[in-house]
Amino acid sequence: MSGTDAASRLREAVASLDDTVDRLASLSRRNYHNPYEAAWPQAVDPEGSWYTTPELTSLYGTSVWDGLAEPARRRLSFFEAVNFFSLNIHGEKMLMAGLASRLYRPDLAGIADYLHHFLDEENKHSVYFGGFCRRYARIYRSRQVEFPGSPFTAEQDDFLFFAKTMIFEEIVDYFNARQAKDARLHPLARFINEYHHAEETRHLVFGRRLTARLWEVCAPAWGTEARESIREYLHAFVVMAWREYYNPDVYADSGFDDPWSLAERAWQAAPQQAHRRAAFTRCLGVLRAAGVFDKDPADAF
Amino acid sequence: MLSEREARDALRSWVASKAKPEASGRIDDATPLFADRYLTSVHVPELLLLLERLRGAPIDPERLGPGDFHDINTIVRRFCTPAPGRLPGG
Numbered sequence: 001m002s003g004t005d006a007a008s009r010l011r012e013a014v015a016s017l018d019d020t021v022d023r024l025a026s027l028s029r030r031n032y033h034n035p036y037e038a039a040w041p042q043a044v045d046p047e048g049s050w051y052t053t054p055e056l057t058s059l060y061g062t063s064v065w066d067g068l069a070e071p072a073r074r075r076l077s078f079f080e081a082v083n084f085f086s087l088n089i090h091g092e093k094m095l096m097a098g099l100a101s102r103l104y105r106p107d108l109a110g111i112a113d114y115l116h117h118f119l120d121e122e123n124k125h126s127v128y129f130g131g132f133c134r135r136y137a138r139i140y141r142s143r144q145v146e147f148p149g150s151p152f153t154a155e156q157d158d159f160l161f162f163a164k165t166m167i168f169e170e171i172v173d174y175f176n177a178r179q180a181k182d183a184r185l186h187p188l189a190r191f192i193n194e195y196h197h198a199e200e201t202r203h204l205v206f207g208r209r210l211t212a213r214l215w216e217v218c219a220p221a222w223g224t225e226a227r228e229s230i231r232e233y234l235h236a237f238v239v240m241a242w243r244e245y246y247n248p249d250v251y252a253d254s255g256f257d258d259p260w261s262l263a264e265r266a267w268q269a270a271p272q273q274a275h276r277r278a279a280f281t282r283c284l285g286v287l288r289a290a291g292v293f294d295k296d297p298a299d300a301f
Numbered sequence: 302m303l304s305e306r307e308a309r310d311a312l313r314s315w316v317a318s319k320a321k322p323e324a325s326g327r328i329d330d331a332t333p334l335f336a337d338r339y340l341t342s343v344h345v346p347e348l349l350l351l352l353e354r355l356r357g358a359p360i361d362p363e364r365l366g367p368g369d370f371h372d373i374n375t376i377v378r379r380f381c382t383p384a385p386g387r388l389p390g391g
Contacts, residue, residue: 145362146342
């Protein structure tokens with residue numbers, strides 16, 4: 001497989017998105033947002049409000065949750081929000097690096113205008129996430145460690161970058177969309193979710209179409225073994241993405257002993273498995289319809 | 302912190318669960334896990350969660366490199382024993 005063939009396939013896949021890209025870029029310009037005008041409270045009270053929708057917390061449905069009084073549940077919901085914002089910061093850092101490296105690459109020139117908006121909007125999201133975490137708590141560490149080198153070709157890495165971006169954003173948006181509508185949440189937490197959801201909606205339209213199109217145009221040339229390796233890699237990515245929602249650092253800050261065992265128990269809890277499956281249904285549908293997945297990533301549920 | 306033996310058994314079991322069924326029988330404690338592609342970088346966060354649980358202490362991801370996860374022997378020596386080979390603060 002030559003690099004010229006791969007570049008030609010990428011151009012073909014990207015060209016079919018022209019109308020979508022024009023429409024999304026126009027919407028981004030019309031909804032241009034300044035993140036530096038937000039009014040930040042001096043302080044927030046972790047036990048005084050909800051910061052994560054209770055039913056979306058990582059202990060909901062477990063016996064541990066059942067045994068917590070409401071102030072402790074609210075405190076947990078605060079640190080869960082800090083974790084949600086932190087994992088968004090780490091995810092968006094990698095996303096912005098990947099977008100920047102693809103800007104004005106000749107074979108992706110057709111989407112360059114929209115990549116500018118994508119990059120700009122991701123940066124603004126991180127302004128809010130970082131603003132919240134640094135003012136009221138801290139940014140939790142990421143356990144993701146990048147090793148040099150990739151087992152995939154450059155073309156496959158392009159596909160994986162956009163597919164992973166879509167998977168990450170689909171999961172995040174499940175939380176954003178619900179929390180944007182939850183009147184129980186502290187107004188600041190609700191606003192950040194609402195704002196993020198409004199822009200992610202456009203990114204997801206782009207991501208779903210591009211992922212499906214890249215697979216359709218590029219994957220047939222990769223061979224059965226490579227396609228299977230990519231599927232396995234993406235299945236593991238789904239598990240990794242979901243594991244970040246069960247962060248022992250959250251449980252330690254919430255006052256629980258042995259936070260690592262609690263993280264494992266929460267991950268294995270049947271109500272949480274059902275929650276992850278429900279939250280991932282839409283994304284799974286997109287990946288299955290495109291042919292990227294031919295079975296569910298069972299380890300995630 | 303679990304004993305070295307318990308940690309090693311837990312690690313073997315976890316690695317086998319991540320490898321393809323037909324490959325898990327070929328993995329021993331000296332098998333290069335990442336170089337031979339039994340594991341990839343997307344497995345690292347879950348591996349770190351397991352290691353933190355086994356040792357009952359956090360690991361600083363900023364201080365890690367590919368060599369720390371070369372094989373099961375290396376991982377046990379680095380993270381699951383009180384020996385000098387263990388990463389400082391890691």
